[in-house]
Amino acid sequence: xxxxxxxxxxxxxxxxxxxxxxxxxxxxxxxxxxxxxxxxxxxxxxxxxxxxxxxxxxxxxxxxxxxxxxxxxxxxxxxxxxxxxxxxxxxxxxxxxxxxxxxxxxxxxxxxxxxxxxxxxxxxxxxxxxxxxxxxxxxxxxxxxxxxxxxxxxxxxxxxxxxxxxxxxxxxxxxxxxxxxxxxxxxxxxxxxxxxxxxxxxxxxxxxxxxxxxxxxxxxxxxxxxxxxxxxxxxxxxxxxxxxxxxxxxxxxxxxxxxxxxxxxxxxxxxxxxxxxxxxxxxxxxxxxxxxxxxxxxxxxxxxxxxxxxxxxxxxxxxxxxxxxxxxxxxxxxxxxxxxxxxx
Numbered sequence: 001x002x003x004x005x006x007x008x009x010x011x012x013x014x015x016x017x018x019x020x021x022x023x024x025x026x027x028x029x030x031x032x033x034x035x036x037x038x039x040x041x042x043x044x045x046x047x048x049x050x051x052x053x054x055x056x057x058x059x060x061x062x063x064x065x066x067x068x069x070x071x072x073x074x075x076x077x078x079x080x081x082x083x084x085x086x087x088x089x090x091x092x093x094x095x096x097x098x099x100x101x102x103x104x105x106x107x108x109x110x111x112x113x114x115x116x117x118x119x120x121x122x123x124x125x126x127x128x129x130x131x132x133x134x135x136x137x138x139x140x141x142x143x144x145x146x147x148x149x150x151x152x153x154x155x156x157x158x159x160x161x162x163x164x165x166x167x168x169x170x171x172x173x174x175x176x177x178x179x180x181x182x183x184x185x186x187x188x189x190x191x192x193x194x195x196x197x198x199x200x201x202x203x204x205x206x207x208x209x210x211x212x213x214x215x216x217x218x219x220x221x222x223x224x225x226x227x228x229x230x231x232x233x234x235x236x237x238x239x240x241x242x243x244x245x246x247x248x249x250x251x252x253x254x255x256x257x258x259x260x261x262x263x264x265x266x267x268x269x270x271x272x273x274x275x276x277x278x279x280x281x282x283x284x285x286x287x288x289x290x291x292x293x294x295x296x297x298x299x300x301x302x303x304x305x306x307x308x309x310x311x312x313x314x315x316x317x318x319x320x321x322x323x324x325x326x327x328x329x330x331x332x333x334x335x336x337x338x339x340x341x342x343x344x
Contacts, residue, residue, distance in 0.1 A: 197282070
């Protein structure tokens with residue numbers, strides 16, 4: 001397999017993509033190059049062979065130092081653990097696996113650590129150890145494969161609406177209920193609805209990081225991968241299509257229902273969504289993955305590498321809860337007894 005290495009033309013150092021400048025930068029001599037203008041000056045032919053592990057892994061030989069790099073079958077952008085060279089396995093992103101688009105990272109690992117720290121500080125009941133930066137086991141910048149679907153949804157729906165009016169006179173209370181037949185039909189066009197194309201990434205986790213800003217999406221160039229991990233898709237477009245269409249039909253139904261207003265109640269009698277046309281494109285999205293452990297349990301956090309949206313689950317510390325709620329309960333008890341005492 002062909003390995004493409006991003007070496008600095010000036011000093012030979014390992015080039016990395018800088019999210020802030022959107023350029024390839026050498027951390028040793030500070031040389032910078034536009035991604036589209038950079039031409040790799042050190043490519044090597046290296047055979048990727050399966051290793052003898054239970055899960056299929058591949059061993060690549062670094063063309064710079066000869067060191068062996070162990071990676072999963074879907075991992076196509078990686079770093080040599082010996083010389084720190086950033087390496088892209090070309091075959092993972094060429095031919096049928098070549099992405100149409102990529103959204104480059106806008107934020108750095110330092111931004112991810114800062115966001116994580118601010119996120120934890122807002123949670124009063126988490127264990128204090130989560131506030132320590134060195135408690136983070138690993139931070140990975142990963143380009144996650146996504147399928148982007150375009151489709152037109154045809155919608156039709158019928159509803160029963162009511163309008164209720166009440167009034168009274170000196171003797172009686174009156175209620176008048178009027179019933180209305182309501183119908184809606186039409187079409188709605190959707191563009192670039194994303195579905196995670198990686199088996200390793202949980203779909204609900206990736207959907208929680210949306211939305212991504214597609215205005216910064218650019219045609220794919222392997223230079224954006226330098227310094228980051230990247231997976232090729234291992235879930236096909238056909239396998240992802242149903243999930244995308246389900247999201248579209250649910251959104252279309254909600255949008256058409258939202259056009260109905262002014263009724264006291266609304267009952268759905270019939271709804272139908274069908275797809276008249278659809279197509280898909282392949283793209284890579286930037287995601288930071290943070291891992292940490294506590295009490296032998298692993299906690300996973302993710303950050304949108306473009307917008308900074310951060311999600312994750314945190315444990316609750318019993319001791320922190322006691323420290324937080326005991327003073328509140330004590331003060332509340334004093335106020336209660338003072339009010340109770342003043343009534344006698």
